[in-house]
Amino acid sequence: MFNIFPIKGGLANVEGFYCDGVNVGMKTNPANSGTSDIDGDVAFIRSDTLCDISATFTTNRFQAAPIKHFLAYPKGFQTNFILMNAKNANAMTGKRGIEDINTIFSKLQEVYPCTNPVMSSTGVIGYPLPIDTITSAFDKFDFDAKNSHKTARAIMTTDSFEKELAFKVELDDGDTFHIAGICKGAGMINPAMATMLCFIVTDADIPKEEMDDVLKQSVEKSFNTISVDGDTSTNDTVLLLSNHTSKTYHKEAFAQALDMLTHQLSMMILKDGEGSNKVVAFTVKGAKSKEDAQKASKALSNSLLVKTALFGEDPNWGRIASTIGASGIDCDEESLVIKYADLIIYAKEFPILDKEREHKAFEIMKKESFTISCDLGIANHSFTSYGCDLSYDYVKINADYRT
Amino acid sequence: MFNIFPIKGGLANVEGFYCDGVNVGMKTNPANSGTSDIDGDVAFIRSDTLCDISATFTTNRFQAAPIKHFLAYPKGFQTNFILMNAKNANAMTGKRGIEDINTIFSKLQEVYPCTNPVMSSTGVIGYPLPIDTITSAFDKFDFDAKNSHKTARAIMTTDSFEKELAFKVELDDGDTFHIAGICKGAGMINPAMATMLCFIVTDADIPKEEMDDVLKQSVEKSFNTISVDGDTSTNDTVLLLSNHTSKTYHKEAFAQALDMLTHQLSMMILKDGEGSNKVVAFTVKGAKSKEDAQKASKALSNSLLVKTALFGEDPNWGRIASTIGASGIDCDEESLVIKYADLIIYAKEFPILDKEREHKAFEIMKKESFTISCDLGIANHSFTSYGCDLSYDYVKINADYRT
Numbered sequence: 001m002f003n004i005f006p007i008k009g010g011l012a013n014v015e016g017f018y019c020d021g022v023n024v025g026m027k028t029n030p031a032n033s034g035t036s037d038i039d040g041d042v043a044f045i046r047s048d049t050l051c052d053i054s055a056t057f058t059t060n061r062f063q064a065a066p067i068k069h070f071l072a073y074p075k076g077f078q079t080n081f082i083l084m085n086a087k088n089a090n091a092m093t094g095k096r097g098i099e100d101i102n103t104i105f106s107k108l109q110e111v112y113p114c115t116n117p118v119m120s121s122t123g124v125i126g127y128p129l130p131i132d133t134i135t136s137a138f139d140k141f142d143f144d145a146k147n148s149h150k151t152a153r154a155i156m157t158t159d160s161f162e163k164e165l166a167f168k169v170e171l172d173d174g175d176t177f178h179i180a181g182i183c184k185g186a187g188m189i190n191p192a193m194a195t196m197l198c199f200i201v202t203d204a205d206i207p208k209e210e211m212d213d214v215l216k217q218s219v220e221k222s223f224n225t226i227s228v229d230g231d232t233s234t235n236d237t238v239l240l241l242s243n244h245t246s247k248t249y250h251k252e253a254f255a256q257a258l259d260m261l262t263h264q265l266s267m268m269i270l271k272d273g274e275g276s277n278k279v280v281a282f283t284v285k286g287a288k289s290k291e292d293a294q295k296a297s298k299a300l301s302n303s304l305l306v307k308t309a310l311f312g313e314d315p316n317w318g319r320i321a322s323t324i325g326a327s328g329i330d331c332d333e334e335s336l337v338i339k340y341a342d343l344i345i346y347a348k349e350f351p352i353l354d355k356e357r358e359h360k361a362f363e364i365m366k367k368e369s370f371t372i373s374c375d376l377g378i379a380n381h382s383f384t385s386y387g388c389d390l391s392y393d394y395v396k397i398n399a400d401y402r403t
Numbered sequence: 404m405f406n407i408f409p410i411k412g413g414l415a416n417v418e419g420f421y422c423d424g425v426n427v428g429m430k431t432n433p434a435n436s437g438t439s440d441i442d443g444d445v446a447f448i449r450s451d452t453l454c455d456i457s458a459t460f461t462t463n464r465f466q467a468a469p470i471k472h473f474l475a476y477p478k479g480f481q482t483n484f485i486l487m488n489a490k491n492a493n494a495m496t497g498k499r500g501i502e503d504i505n506t507i508f509s510k511l512q513e514v515y516p517c518t519n520p521v522m523s524s525t526g527v528i529g530y531p532l533p534i535d536t537i538t539s540a541f542d543k544f545d546f547d548a549k550n551s552h553k554t555a556r557a558i559m560t561t562d563s564f565e566k567e568l569a570f571k572v573e574l575d576d577g578d579t580f581h582i583a584g585i586c587k588g589a590g591m592i593n594p595a596m597a598t599m600l601c602f603i604v605t606d607a608d609i610p611k612e613e614m615d616d617v618l619k620q621s622v623e624k625s626f627n628t629i630s631v632d633g634d635t636s637t638n639d640t641v642l643l644l645s646n647h648t649s650k651t652y653h654k655e656a657f658a659q660a661l662d663m664l665t666h667q668l669s670m671m672i673l674k675d676g677e678g679s680n681k682v683v684a685f686t687v688k689g690a691k692s693k694e695d696a697q698k699a700s701k702a703l704s705n706s707l708l709v710k711t712a713l714f715g716e717d718p719n720w721g722r723i724a725s726t727i728g729a730s731g732i733d734c735d736e737e738s739l740v741i742k743y744a745d746l747i748i749y750a751k752e753f754p755i756l757d758k759e760r761e762h763k764a765f766e767i768m769k770k771e772s773f774t775i776s777c778d779l780g781i782a783n784h785s786f787t788s789y790g791c792d793l794s795y796d797y798v799k800i801n802a803d804y805r806t
Binding site for chain 1: 461462464465493494495497527528529530531635637694707709711714719720721722724725727728729730732733734735736737738749750756757793794795797798800
């Protein structure tokens with residue numbers, strides 16, 4: 001057996017990893033965080049020793065230059081340096097985008113020699129990276145810092161808060177290992193990965209051959225079940241770095257800690273969904289197949305009419321039913337049951353929403369988070385997607401984003 | 404050869420058809436039309452003689468009761484009466500929903516005997532029809548009226564203007580026939596039909612066996628290419644009624660007039676898209692297959708990030724590229740060319756949007772309607788979908804719709 005404890009301090013908890021975030025002038029305004037601080041815009045995570053690395057990337061066909069640059073390394077390569085920047089996605093920049101990364105890394109080698117460095121970018125699409133601006137960060141970095149907080153804030157774009165998390169895993173024999181992660185993302189979030197970057201480091205002695213699978217499965221259950229707006233970005237990246245320094249590993253414990261980490265980080269992204277006030281779990285069960293359940297629950301988390309009804313706190317379950325009916329799956333209004341939390345809001349035998357049940361529905365919808373479950377009553381497959389409401393602020397943020 | 408002339412007066416132009424719309428108290432506020440008139444909420448279209456009828460309905464699996472009621476008639480049935488109501492969709496109302504329609508039609512037969520009457524409803528899902536309220540319209544109807552305008556206004560929900568159109572088709576030998584239509588729809592509009600109702604009447608002597616095909620093809624090119632919000636309703640209906648009274652028919656002329664009618668009516672729906680200010684044609688060409696072109700152009704017309712960028716008049720073509728890349732089709736950033744009207748805004752050889760071209764893009768985006776075209780440069784298949792911007796008002800309208 002084992003225990004998993006949440007611990008403060010983010011990435012700083014994992015021995016052998018260092019990180020920092022600095023401002024080189026690409027972010028010029030204080031974040032919407034109640035302070036007057038201007039966050040960093042360039043950051044790094046590095047390791048004392050070479051790390052195994054696993055990655056999952058966006059399904060967008062126009063993968064950004066940093067992803068192409070990563071994929072050009074030989075399979076199974078090791079690294080000890082990740083460089084990140086905000087404000088510029090280095091996407092749709094063609095061959096120049098990759099050349100620019102190589103130029104930046106040539107300059108990095110002069111200041112801080114490292115092996116197989118990896119880059120990760122987020123921001124506007126279609127502009128070349130400002131090379132001199134980004135490389136000016138190298139003089140400002142404290143390469144021996146463990147500034148997890150500053151690193152997490154440096155990768156923020158429209159995020160309103162930094163997202164960092166760490167766990168200590170204690171095995172029965174007293175051995176421990178750690179896993180920690182930071183991520184960013186608040187919009188362009190869709191079940192097939194989104195404008196989100198996530199960097200996870202661990203000192204667990206996980207065999208390299210297990211890393212890819214455990215990361216893929218964990219991302220499938222977390223980042224790939226959330227949606228802010230149904231758009232999928234060119235830059236989505238989740239990286240897992242392992243430096244093995246703890247000499248300790250337990251397969252089940254590691255998978256569970258990683259799942260907790262990715263689930264909680266993905267919930268932070270949803271909570272920070274651009275202009276959103278609520279996080280809702282859309283559970284579709286009783287489906288003919290897992291694919292059907294997934295299709296319907298993702299349709300719910302992406303429907304504009306569902307999202308605006310959530311914002312208006314309007315228990316208009318007709319939009320839930322209509323969205324399920326439109327999702328192209330097997331369903332039948334005779335066997336469908338829709339619940340908001342524990343309240344049956346639609347079933348064949350309760351077709352009319354009376355005042356008492358409507359009042360209860362209003363109370364549920366006022367909450368910051370709740371579950372909408374739809375039992376199709378056909379077979380026994382289920383899937384849960386997570387979504388948020390759509391407010392005026394989403395429109396405001398996205399009408400103004402670039403300018 | 405033939406000529407097609409637009410004519411005023413909507414449905415009233417077609418001999419043998421009568422229509423009226425009256426208020427029975429379900430709509431209680433003046434529409435957002437600058438007048439203090441309260442529109443009708445129940446309406447009819449009837450014919451002196453039995454008509455052939457063709458229909459296309461929503462792809463939503465939870466078809467509303469009026470659609471089920473229609474489909475219960477034997478194939479090839481004829482009718483002379485369509486009853487319409489707004490404010491209540493009679494959807495997700497189970498068997499009761501169909502029984503209620505039969506009750507309403509029993510009462511109609513007492514007042515106005517008719518054959519195989521058809522009903523069509525739009526409004527909120529999940530509430531039983533107010534039978535007595537709806538049947539109270541029968542005393543108010545003028546069954547000999549040709550009040551096309553009132554009929555078109557009675558089926559409006561969140562629409563801000565009525566949508567009616569008519570054409571006279573003149574053949575070379577001087578023979579003429581007419582085609583006229585009304586429709587409603589402003590939200591829940593998606594390429595697979597949407598909360599839209601459309602009623603088309605003609606005196607063309609079209610053979611019954613040609614009606615279904617010509618209607619299906621015309622809907623495919625018009626209503627099925629538009630999107631306001633990507634949601635597909637339970638009630639979508641397009642009906643085509645032909646009373647053959649002109650004794651005149653010309654296959655090509657009829658198809659062309661019908662296409663003009665459905666295209667222009669669908670553009671009116673988009674122009675009236677909830678809270679929208681712009682209509683944009685998204686043309687994807689150079690695709691490997693028509694399916695690819697359609698998938699990418701529909702993805703563009705449904706993308707929240709594209710729609711908010713249109714609202715912000717922000718020439719952020721990165722969102723166009725990203726949406727195409729995420730749509731799951733074959734594409735390549737090396738061969739992609741994106742144009743706003745005639746302006747190349749992205750191509751491999753112009754990767755950076757300079758100030759002059761950005762200024763031109765701003766000018767184009769200020770327009771009420773324009774084309775965004777994406778040439779994938781792979782093969783020669785193309786498809787155009789039509790969409791609109793997403794404004795604060797969309798959120799307001801849909802957060803408040805039911806309450």
